[in-house]
Amino acid sequence: VLAHFQPKLLAGKRVLMTAGPTFEALDPVRGLTNLSSGKMGFALARACAEAGAEVTLVSGPVSQPTPAGVTRVDVKSALQMREAVLNHVSTSDIFIGVAAVADYRPVETAADKIKKTGETLTVEFTRNPDILAEVAALPAAPFSVGFAAESRDLDNYAQGKLSAKKLKLVVGNLVQDGMGGDTNQVVLFDAAGRHPLPLASKDEVARGIVSHISKLLS
Ligand code: CTP
Numbered sequence: 001v002l003a004h005f006q007p008k009l010l011a012g013k014r015v016l017m018t019a020g021p022t023f024e025a026l027d028p029v030r031g032l033t034n035l036s037s038g039k040m041g042f043a044l045a046r047a048c049a050e051a052g053a054e055v056t057l058v059s060g061p062v063s064q065p066t067p068a069g070v071t072r073v074d075v076k077s078a079l080q081m082r083e084a085v086l087n088h089v090s091t092s093d094i095f096i097g098v099a100a101v102a103d104y105r106p107v108e109t110a111a112d113k114i115k116k117t118g119e120t121l122t123v124e125f126t127r128n129p130d131i132l133a134e135v136a137a138l139p140a141a142p143f144s145v146g147f148a149a150e151s152r153d154l155d156n157y158a159q160g161k162l163s164a165k166k167l168k169l170v171v172g173n174l175v176q177d178g179m180g181g182d183t184n185q186v187v188l189f190d191a192a193g194r195h196p197l198p199l200a201s202k203d204e205v206a207r208g209i210v211s212h213i214s215k216l217l218s
């Protein structure tokens with residue numbers, strides 16, 4: 001009863017997020033993408049909504065149901081994801097970049113299917129904008145949170161991203177512990193140091209991240 005009453009951790013907060021992979025088209029039927037399932041991002045969107053936040057989720061191509069109460073914006077490429085994020089960022093208190101954004105896109109997208117010709121094929125790629133770094137550098141930046149999925153040397157890379165992108169929090173994990181599966185083992189990196197969370201379902205990990213964000217906000 002009354003003793004059990006707890007205000008929701010993110011009540012009244014507006015959360016903008018990215019999730020899933022991006023798809024960088026080479027021609028009308030082919031492109032560059034990655035193995036992100038979107039599960040961690042969608043679990044976090046659900047946890048934020050359950051914590052009372054108003055959530056806008058900009059998602060790359062995934063097969064995940066939209067969590068109850070979450071506003072979803074579907075995009076394909078990193079450039080479209082950036083556009084959608086910039087359209088919503090001015091009304092956001094918190095930005096969480098969970099998406100596995102392609103670092104590069106083909107310089108050219110062929111209008112017609114690329115035909116098989118020589119024995120080798122060389123495609124030139126150009127850097128995509130860093131959506132998270134751009135958001136965190138805005139004059140009125142929301143409280144910005146990033147993810148770092150690494151295959152080795154997690155602490156160094158995650159701490160590096162925390163400071164290089166001027167973030168409040170980085171959620172780090174080793175790809176072998178998270179990508180594609182239903183569980184994840186993460187370490188939270190903030191100005192105070194490193195905070196490992198136990199191996200758990202992505203829903204439980206998401207609730208742990210929400211609770212840490214709400215502590216940092218207060
Ligand atoms: N990110 C982004 N836009 C990009 C690249 C990354 O918003 N173009 C975000 C991701 O959503 C994630 C964080 O930045 O929250 C870190 O992404 P990651 O790929 O781990 O790091 P990079 O900065 O791209 O560096 P690298 O891939 O070389 O490790």
Ligand code: CA
Pocket residue numbers: 101102103
């Ligand atoms: Ca990257």
